[in-house]
Amino acid sequence: MKGFLLGVALVAALFVANGLFTGSLVPGVSISPYILQVICLAGINVILAVSLNLINGFTGQFSIGHAGFMAIGAYASAYVSVTFGPRLREGLAFLPEFGRDSVVLLLALTVGAILAAIAGFLVGVPSLRLRGDYLAIVTLGFGEIIRVFILNIDAVGGARGFSGISKLANFFWIYLFAAASIFVVSRIVRSSFGRTLIAIREDEIAAEAMGVDTTRSKVISFVVSSAMAGIGGGLFGHYLMYLHTNSFTFIKSIEIIIMIVIGGLGSITGSVLGAVLYITLTEGLRQFAQYRMVLFSLLLIIIMIVRPQGILGHREFWYFLRRRRRIDAPVGPPVES
Amino acid sequence: MALLELSNVTMRFGGLVAVKELDLALEPGQLYGLIGPNGAGKTTVFNVITGVYAPTAGRIAFQGKPIAGERSGRITRRGIARTFQNIRLFGDMTVLENVKVAFHCRQRATLSSAVLRTPVHYREEARVDRESRERLKIFHLDGVAEEKALNLPYGSQRRLEIARAMATSPKVLLLDEPAAGMNPHEARELMDLIRWVRDHFGMAVLLVEHNMKVVMGICETVHVLDYGATIAVGKPAEIQSNPEVIEAYLGGA
Secondary structure (H helix, E strand, O other), X not given: OHHHHHHHHHHHHHHHHHHXXXXXXXXXXXXXXXHHHHHHHHHHHHHHHHHHHHHHHHOOOOOOOHHHHHHHHHHHHHHHHHHHHHHHHHXXXXXXXXXXXXXHHHHHHHHHHHHHHHHHHHHHHHHOOOOHHXXXXXXXXXXXXXXXXXXXXXXXXXXXXEEOOOOOOOHHHHHHHHHHHHHHHHXXXXXXXXXXXXXXXXXXXXXXXXXXXXXXXXXXXXXXXXXXXXXXXXXXXXXXXXXXXXXXXXXXXXHHHHHHHHHOOOOHHHHHHHHHHHHHHHHHHHHHHHHHHHHHXXXXXXXXXXXXXXXXXXXOHHHHHHHHHHOOOOOOOOOOO | OOOEEEEEEEEEEOOXXXXXXXXXXXXXXXXXXXXXXXXXXXXXXXXHHOOOOOOOXXXXXXXXXXXXXXXXXXXXXXXXXXXXXXOOOOOOOEHHHHHHHHHHHHOOOOHHHHHHOOHHHHHHHHHHHHHXXXXXXXXXXXXXXXXXXXXXOHHHHHHHHHHHHHOOOOOEEEEEOOOOOOOHHHHHHHHHHHHHHHHHHOOEEEEEOOOHHHHHHHOOEEEEEEOOEEEEEEOHHHHHOOHHHHHHHHOOO
């Protein structure tokens, strides 16, 4: 019941914030479209980072093909809303504008997520038998294959890009799904299944010896993560109203990895922090134009030297708050008997 | 019919024969010791039984069903659990979580019930938590349940390995040098513990150990390997006076 009320409160808060930001709630009150766009893209990055963290951070399988699954979700959902959207709207004429938009968007995102999940399954089953560098290279390869494949589909614009997507995603939807992905991933990792994922990260041979079906666990986490990346991609397309495969190169995958490495692999709050920090830094350094990437790389190097486990490491943010409070409580030595 | 039966099992790595035509039968509730000088192939026997390697030749049957070549996770779910010679705990997880991971394979928990936090999820989590803590108590680890596994002292890490293997509810428990690195006092305690666990849970134990006090003290049958071949099988007293065994350990005159 408490959870339900919290959910309702969250939806209401997002709805009000959306109205305030765009100026549709109180006339004259709004934030600049540029800032709003940065905030929205940060939200999409949160979805991508949190979902990739499930594989890279919690399961310990280094995948660098996340942009590929994002692309599938983006193109599939955009195709659905462009092709079936108008007819669906006619059928739903009895609903208000907002309701029609929501139905079309949710349908499009569902299709995007399902297709991305199927792709994740097809890529995951053969490649998750590999470990470490090999897995990284194979996922990188699959990510590029997906991108080049889409580039050659004329129905979604091919090299011209996919235009004419209506702007169905906004602050409200992006942050609703960001919250949902945080919610789902945190519940997964704090469950019996989640413990098997962390066990695989810690020692795969021991996990298998404890009766864990490691292949199954890895594939499930890969599929869930891909589906979420698909949703992130779908929101991306419906927010920018235009898609081009250049947005989904392996550079995009690397960006998502940077976010979770900065924030801390295996920390959900860390990925959120990393995603927000990444976009703040790239946007904030924009005025230094040509030095931007140099400064950014330098920052990364400094973080890797000073704190290689990422800002939060394996911990969640609240751990540090609690530790501070606990510091004067006596901690006895481990009991040896 | 024996609970676990190896017949004519050979494991070859290229030109090296690590295990040669091994016959071994483990009865329910038996404490069976596997000894031999370094490099005799003891750990390889464990790896073949638990599916880390598929044997080059021979038959492995558990409760009458052939299991050779199955994946180790599947074999564990059938009821054969093991510990590792070089400790393989989930270092960054707590002691309690280490044991809970092992419970997963006997648990009715699905991903959807975890995400939706259904009553089944809470019931199962509560049960696993309770049973895991019980296991930890048996192994005197309840005081450090919330510690990270890698922060435990060596002897406790060994006991946690056994506790974790026990949590998969095995019918056969394979212990790979559980007393390694323990002092005589700890080793004696461990002996009592292994015997108690066997009596209490009624599983068969296959023990690889270099500490002869432990092996001769608790095993009912001792099996001696040398260069992969069986050189003697019998009661501890017989083994101790077997000239071939003495030669393998001390070198022939």
